[in-house]
Amino acid sequence: MNPSVDRFRELLRIPTVSHADESETDWAVFDDFAAAMERLYPALHETLTRERVDGHSLLFHWVGARSDDPLVLMAHLDVVPVVPDDWEHDPFAAEIVGDGEDAVLHARGAIDDKGSLVAVLEAVEQLVAEGFTPARDVYLSFGHNEETAGGGAQAIVALLRERGVRPGLVLDEGGAVVDGAIPGVVVPTAMVGVAERGVMTLHLTAREGGGHASTPPSYPATARLARAIDRLHRHPFPTRLAPPVRAMLSTVAPHAPQPLRALFRSLAVTGPLVAGVLSRLGPEMNASVRTTAVTTRLRGAPGDNVLATSATATVNIRLLTGDTVAGATERVRRVVADPAVEVTLAHGSDPSPVSPWHGDAWRRIASAVAASLGGDVVTLPYLQLGASDSRWFTAISDHVYRFTPFHLTRAERDALHAHDERIRVEVWLRGIGFYRELLSAS
Structure with missing residues (x-):
């Protein structure tokens, strides 16, 4: 087996699982x-x-020929918990199934995010061994709790800011090379996140006096809460094309068939129509063109025969570029339209700033994609739907991007944070080449 793959497998077998309650995390691992x-x-x-x-976060510094505008390559050490019985293969055995081009490596973290982390390590190790010195300083920022609090990355940003470090390019996990992500486009596309949505959590709470379930009131707190949830579901946030999505469609227009090409080239006029159509083409497209809100948790009475004194729903909201925590909170209150249902903000952060999809930093990423992943791959700006540690780096850099240099199928992307996470060995090895190209150009 390839020595790089052997090292990757060894690190995948170390179960660096993080928990929301950090007292449950085994830091010795x-x-x-x-x-x-x-x-x-x-x-x-x-x-x-x-x-x-x-x-437990790790910050590496590689001294280059100059210290201004350094490159920061990010990844995170931690992985999400597993339910072993759901997995076809042991999630921490790093088992390879198949041979040659069909070889697939099964493990928690194979993509999220030890795939990128170990590919970065491999690229740096190879270049150092070859005697290479980067043109600019390089930092490797590996957070230990990206899947939970993100405190490690925040601490690294604070440290770099204190030292006066202002990166010229930051690259974290994000979009991948995909096929068919945009309707009608058949060329493979490298989806490079130039921004990410904001994230917030609201609690909807209805209260009543409580009592025995044998004598319920005419309109109990649970029914009032259910109505509020239903109203929120039936009145989604409006669709629109945020600047990163508009840029994505404009950039891919030459590769789209008619009449999509004409629609994508005339978004000043066709934008509302395109946004409405995209919202009906699956969860990813829908999340690209509107702020989303979904109820994720429900809490009521402590017993089967007890009336709830309070019934609470947790609502997770992901904010489209241009929306704000304050504005979304107020809109939910208007949609719920019930003064007896309390709407409270648990926590939230606004969408990240938008990094440019032109200029030197962008060209370096696009060139590395073309050189390592295939000249037929079209590099596109896009809006990252989930949150990452990279959002903290926008405080010290105007050029923060999110890209995972692996060509992933729909099924492979769906396995992130789910069971049977896996990556094709050949795909992972090509990812090392991407980081080598990016480092060589930095």
Whole structure:
């Protein structure tokens, strides 16, 4: 087996699982992971300086020919929990099924996000061993709790800001190389996130006096809450084309068939129509053209025969570029339209700033894509639907991008945070080439 793949498998077998309640996280495992990295990548550790930040995050510094406008490559050490019985293969055995081009590596973290992390390590190790010195300083930022609080990345940003470091290019996990992501477009597209949606959580709470379930009131708190949830579901946020989505469609227009080509080239006129159509073409397209809100948790009475004194719904909202936490909260109150249902903000952050899809930083990413992943791949700006640690870096850089350099199928993308996460070995190895190209151009 390829030595790079062997190292990847060894790191995948270390279960760096993070939990929302960090007291449940086994931090000793993260220490084991850091020790394994040092053993597996000796040239990297001899040349780059390494710091622990916020306990378990790792920050590496590779001194280049100049220190201004450094490159930051991001990834995270932690993975989400698993339900082993749901998996066809042991999630931490890093088992390879098949041979040659059909070989598939099954493991939690194979894509999210040890795939990128280990590909970065491999690229740096190879370049250091070859005697390469980057034109600019390079930082490797590996957060330990991206899947939960993101405190590690925030601490790294604070440290870099204190040192006066202002990166010229930051690249974190994000969109992949995909087929058929945009209706009618058959060329493979590298989806590079130039922004990400904001994220917030609201609680809807209806209250009543309580009592025995044998004598319910005419309109109990649970029914009032159910009506509020139904209203929210039946009145979604309006559709529109945010600037990153508009840029994506305009850029891909030459590769789209008619009449889509004409529609994508005339978005100043056709934008509302296009947004409405895209919203009906599946969850990903819908999430690209509107702020989404979904009830994720319900809480009521403590017993089967007890009336709830309060019934609460947790609503997760992802904000489209241009929307705000304050505006979304007020809209939910208007839609619920019931003063007896309390709407409270648990936490939230507005959408990230939008990074440019032109200029030197963008060209470096697009060139690395073409050189390593195929000249037929079209690099597109897009709006990242989920949140990542990269949002914290927008405080110190105007060029923050989100891209995972792997050609992923729909089924492979669906396995993220679910069971049977996996990546094709050949696809992962090509990803190393992407980071080598990007580092060589930096």
